[in-house]
Amino acid sequence: MLTLAPSRFGQRLTAALERLALIISAVAAVGFVVTLLQNCSLGYDFSDEGYYLNWISGPSDFTPSISRFGYVYHPLYLMLDGNISSLRRANVLITFLLAVAACMCLLRRLAMETEGFSFWRSADGIGLSIVAACSATLILILASSQWLPTPSYLSLTFQALLICCIGVGLAESSASLASIAGWIAIGIAGFLAFSAKPTSGVALPIFVTGLLAVTGRLKWRMLMIAAGVSGLAMLIQIFTIDGSIGAFIRHMRNGAELADELAVGHTLVESMRVGTFHLDLKEKIALAATTATVLLLVWLNYLEGCAANLIAATATAALAVLSAALVWQIISFPFDYRIYQGVQFLALLFAGVLGCVALQIGGSTLRLTRERAALAVFFAVLPYAFAFGSNLNYWRTGAAAAFFWTLAAIALLAPAKLVPGQGRSLLPVAVVAFVMAVVFMRHGMTHPYRQTAPLSESTSAAHFGGSGSTLLLTQDFAAYIGTLRSMAGIGGFRVRDPVIDLTGHYPGALFAIGAKPVGEAWLVGGYSGSDHVGERILESVSCVTLATAWILSEPAGLRHLSPDILDRSGIDIARDYETVGTLESPTGTYPDTYKQQFLRPNRAPLDAVAACKVARAATQQKAQ
Template identity: 35%
Template structure:
């Protein structure tokens, strides 16, 4: 019965993965995803950047031929494969060693790892499957967790690989988000100290591995380490201009959160079923084992029904939904509190260190963001689940077996199932659920095909048509003065000078705009086409272009306009596409004169 239940859970996990992969052809966010694609497609266009995710994912972008759906699917598979490797190593090191002194059959370790790894898919709770700095940060944290599990104070091959993996993870984390990298380094050292695994020679190996990878990256990106350092520092300076009223100290904050009534109900239900599953999983009698297996089958069946389209539960989108992992972990803690006192002594020092390490990692992922830390951390909630599993396996001590974990893992499957369903029904800044987006349209210079809403597809087709009929060529620079539609720039096959997204609506948007374009030569600016919106209250002013010798009313001509709708304000908007009319030499000379006059 347990084998059948585990097989059903593994099938449910794989169906969740297939479900996500199949939806990678659907939907497109014109804001964040547009920014990601502008960056990844042409990372060397930008000389100042804090995150280097564009360079990290550019080879993958070229490998898939610029196909957005394949790029998304590759991102999903990288995250899932990393989670699977982490879960397999964790289960082997903590579960297999406790089966009465014998090794667990590898097939059950693999199956359980697949089930638990499905929880990594909650990362896509906003439905932004295109890779970006967040996906690179999440992946690097999983690499770090794999590394610490492999390390020891011995010079074995496995241990050395672990130390190298930690260094690699640190370097990738820095390339993704330096703030997370700094906190990750602290978290790893604290874990190693608590677990008594700190080995100075190994730590030096990690530092050297990180330095080597960063050095190679710096040379590949900028040709010299000094220029790379300038890139990062200047990127931090320019980025800080967007929100000058928010000091660096604000990164060190404690955010609050409030579950909605629906979330509180879901949390309570999951807490109850996870506690029941945990309790049944620890009992040795046949009736309890059968009940636990049946419960796991029910959870797997629910997940399969939702991902297979047979069941459509009412789950409204809420920003804190991935935090439902805390219900599973809390159920395990409650079980621990009700367990005999002798069970507490079964927790090894390494297990306690791992619990703390895994609890902290989602906050490492979130550190430095301007969003709510709890909301952001929830997208890396897989680590909270792993903390609960480490705790429960420690408490089960010598009688732990793979069958004891199945009901717990099955209950945890309900979290990614619900989160993904809500995400696909309410994709970020999109007007319709993914299942209703069925109109195919070509996007970008690589003419990648996606399924979008009828309105979004018509908007892109018409915008591409207007551009092509007026002499636009793929790769021509285009400035998005709307401040909210970098995806439109990518959709027509243009390149975005200065920054992948010239954000509007912030107190320092104008300063950010000028600082970004000041690092670009005159030619890309004066040769740029312009996309703007008539009705956007936060659109960037055309007066900002006077700094570059551009008189908007005389130096540009409107070649077309189009109306459309979207899910965020203003919902109804009108885009205008304008073409430069001056010769390049005249425009360049005017720009250079204006810049000299501005000092």
């Protein structure tokens, strides 16, 4: 063990370096968030993001489905007048501020049994929470390490988990103002999680109940507060959206059946898995090195000696300077992204577990109580609750919620007496998580989701018809939107006219021109069941809507839907539509561009309605 006779100079120097590291990293964290907000006016994804915006802007246009995230975010969309940049910025700020609050509530919980109860609201506690919260912004690049900041069902799921963490930090077995607020937060979190992704909404209560039972805070009268809040919110949503509980059940069942028929891996049976991940040699070395770095700095902070503490403070300050240099792009790291790169954040969890064990054996002041162990396990498994139900690999998806591994490490490594000036062992955890988050986010902004160039090359203004928004896009994307809008206007298209999207992957084009998507916010193509599901969805649309619907098609596209799915609704594209214009789609995900056609109905609406009814009657007769 490193030991040196304590000196006032050494102690003062160590304290000064620790304070400097906290200040630099906190300022860099604020700068990091400001950078994210500035980039919210750049780029646009025509697939997933278009789907999110179609849902959020007009959730009542579609049959209620499994996820209700569009209804939750719709008031925010209206409040911001449909401005896409503002909607993205709100998503960033909501996520970041909830993460800060979640970390502060954890620190409050950890310090409650000591005289350090006020640490969570001290400058040290707030600064630590701000730095640690930066790893929560990983949700903005989702599981692919690519920039996608628009609110979605995944961001709502993550925000629900953050609210749950706040509630867990406040909830007690007895009634008090803070405790009741905590139980209410848990109830709200359950409702939001279920609204975003029902599979996560089912997993979350199980994890929360287990945590509170182990820590002795589970009391039925308090639990009823959370259950009552969640249940009341669900009932309000059901009767507002579906009209009745029976209709809600039908809609959920129909949504599950469509997901099953689409064959994308969203079924309940397919959700019950853990999955595996593979790291190459370089990735394993990086994981081991990051784990060792955090572990060493925490260990040095716990040693009884000025030299050890001074070394840790110096190294932490150096990491803080590194984080600032990365944020302001003074330096950059080469980043060769691979599919499971996000699991590098497991280093924080590994360091927490190994450090806790080593410090326990070494006789440090750290004491692993049942409360801390339960909290650590709870945070460690929250990424699974986040990923549960996804059709992607759970380790890849769960890495977007790596912030909870940061919280798990904090729960394991916090000193027994968490008082102002004594939280230095936690700063390396927060700073390392921050550095990793900046590296990942920089990669995301240079490789935005399904776009052709870094965000820095998004310099051409593109105007969106329905929302009135303006975004800066790459020249090819901006030209595509401008051409499509001009073509639609010349052809007589008006904002909110219905459009059937047969491209299978360009729902964002419909949002760009202010169209009302027919059937679903995204008629997904490219899966074995896409045509069958598209046919079923269009059969549920009224004949009146279909009679006036335009069509955007991509006949040779890799994910296009067959025009035959319109047969049962009495529509023949060759006979009943005329081409307003053709244009080339931007490449986006694909190496090649594909010709798209924008088609206008040429039949009288009454004739189209009559043909639709005849075709559907014939289909029903055959089915009988």
